[in-house]
Amino acid sequence: MIIRRANEQDWPAIWAILRPVFRAAATYAIDPAIDEQTARSYWLLTPAACFVACDGPDILGTFYIKTNAQGGGAHVCNCGYMTLEAAQGRGVAAEMCLRSQTEAVALGYRAMQFNMVLASNTGAVRLWHRLGFETVGVIPKVFDHPKQGLVGGHVMYKWLIAT
Amino acid sequence: MIIRRANEQDWPAIWAILRPVFRAAATYAIDPAIDEQTARSYWLLTPAACFVACDGPDILGTFYIKTNAQGGGAHVCNCGYMTLEAAQGRGVAAEMCLRSQTEAVALGYRAMQFNMVLASNTGAVRLWHRLGFETVGVIPKVFDHPKQGLVGGHVMYKWLIAT
Numbered sequence: 001m002i003i004r005r006a007n008e009q010d011w012p013a014i015w016a017i018l019r020p021v022f023r024a025a026a027t028y029a030i031d032p033a034i035d036e037q038t039a040r041s042y043w044l045l046t047p048a049a050c051f052v053a054c055d056g057p058d059i060l061g062t063f064y065i066k067t068n069a070q071g072g073g074a075h076v077c078n079c080g081y082m083t084l085e086a087a088q089g090r091g092v093a094a095e096m097c098l099r100s101q102t103e104a105v106a107l108g109y110r111a112m113q114f115n116m117v118l119a120s121n122t123g124a125v126r127l128w129h130r131l132g133f134e135t136v137g138v139i140p141k142v143f144d145h146p147k148q149g150l151v152g153g154h155v156m157y158k159w160l161i162a163t
Numbered sequence: 164m165i166i167r168r169a170n171e172q173d174w175p176a177i178w179a180i181l182r183p184v185f186r187a188a189a190t191y192a193i194d195p196a197i198d199e200q201t202a203r204s205y206w207l208l209t210p211a212a213c214f215v216a217c218d219g220p221d222i223l224g225t226f227y228i229k230t231n232a233q234g235g236g237a238h239v240c241n242c243g244y245m246t247l248e249a250a251q252g253r254g255v256a257a258e259m260c261l262r263s264q265t266e267a268v269a270l271g272y273r274a275m276q277f278n279m280v281l282a283s284n285t286g287a288v289r290l291w292h293r294l295g296f297e298t299v300g301v302i303p304k305v306f307d308h309p310k311q312g313l314v315g316g317h318v319m320y321k322w323l324i325a326t
Contacts, residue, residue, distance in 0.1 A: 073305060073316075
């Protein structure tokens with residue numbers, strides 16, 4: 001598996017990964033009816049960087065890195081990760097998260113924040129903890145899950161560089 | 164003091180309140196060099212609603228209400244409040260926050276979240292606690308304060324309606 005910068009030609013494969021996850025409305029706080037152009041802007045065009053994880057010609061996952069807040073908060077980035085459903089269980093998300101941390105530092109960020117990792121998304125919470133992220137707080141009833149109803153969201157944070 | 168919806172004619176007075184606070188870069192995670200049109204879009208035009216607190220013809224404060232996240236997170240709003248420096252200490256922020264809660268419910272929101280109330284902004288933290296907000300977590304070193312260096316940010320949350 002190699003991880004490289006995404007380009008415009010990758011978009012159809014990226015959208016094929018994102019679309020079912022957005023439509024399912026169970027993990028990302030995104031309008032489930034988001035149209036393709038808005039999604040392309042959100043994931044590929046406006047972030048500081050967008051990457052794909054590839055196995056030969058196949059794109060198995062993708063992530064973005066963006067500035068989480070402006071001004072005095074601009075040293076903190078935010079990332080979003082998504083793995084092709086058929087590629088889950090192969091460690092793609094872990095590889096992407098590790099790579100995102102080195103890329104974030106290369107881009108000049110000093111910390112990484114996830115604003116809302118749903119408590120219902122237990123695999124993600126466990127993985128980010130294993131990769132060094134701390135749950136700094138859980139926001140109660142912050143997300144209306146299609147099956148589980150109101151669930152909490154972890155605010156997760158990791159300082160990336162030697163202080 | 165009356166609190167009413169802001170209109171286009173209020174913008175110069177609103178901008179006179181916002182500009183020095185944004186330029187000081189000590190409380191809001193906003194580009195301190197933000198230009199007037201971007202600020203107008205951010206505060207007055209794109210939120211779900213924007214209000215002003217008035218004493219006769221004088222505008223003493225302003226706040227916005229916006230959706231904090233999309234999809235399953237769309238029942239949670241976010242607000243920003245700003246008081247004219249010369250009007251501080253008169254309870255304007257408390258009145259605005261109380262009013263924002265009833266207006267948020269009227270707009271259909273069920274909860275209110277502040278994403279980053281700086282630990283250095285002790286007056287704000289104390290006031291929001293007094294008005295029923297809970298600190299669900301403090302994000303360490305999330306903001307680079309011009310005088311205090313890296314400071315933490317409170318994630319604050321309040322459920323607004325009977326469950």
